[in-house]
Amino acid sequence: MRGEGAPAVPHRGLTTATVICACVMQGLDTTIVNVCLPHIQGSMSASQDQISWILTSYIVASAIMMPLTGWFAGQFGV
Numbered sequence: 001m002r003g004e005g006a007p008a009v010p011h012r013g014l015t016t017a018t019v020i021c022a023c024v025m026q027g028l029d030t031t032i033v034n035v036c037l038p039h040i041q042g043s044m045s046a047s048q049d050q051i052s053w054i055l056t057s058y059i060v061a062s063a064i065m066m067p068l069t070g071w072f073a074g075q076f077g078v
Contacts, residue, residue, distance in 0.1 A: 033058050
């Protein structure tokens with residue numbers, strides 16, 4: 001039961017499904033990056049230090065986008 005002052009959330013199921021899909025995609029992408037690192041390292045003849053920058057930059061990009069996603073959600077009322 002909803003409280004007296006709680007507003008109704010439009011499209012609650014659609015919002016939940018979208019968040020679940022985004023989380024699954026994030027996990028899948030992270031797994032793909034980790035699995036393909038040895039192949040990238042071999043094909044580009046990169047050292048371990050050089051190849052670690054790929055994973056680091058992917059993590060940094062995800063960390064930058066996370067607060068922006070929250071800001072967009074607040075702006076569009078989701």
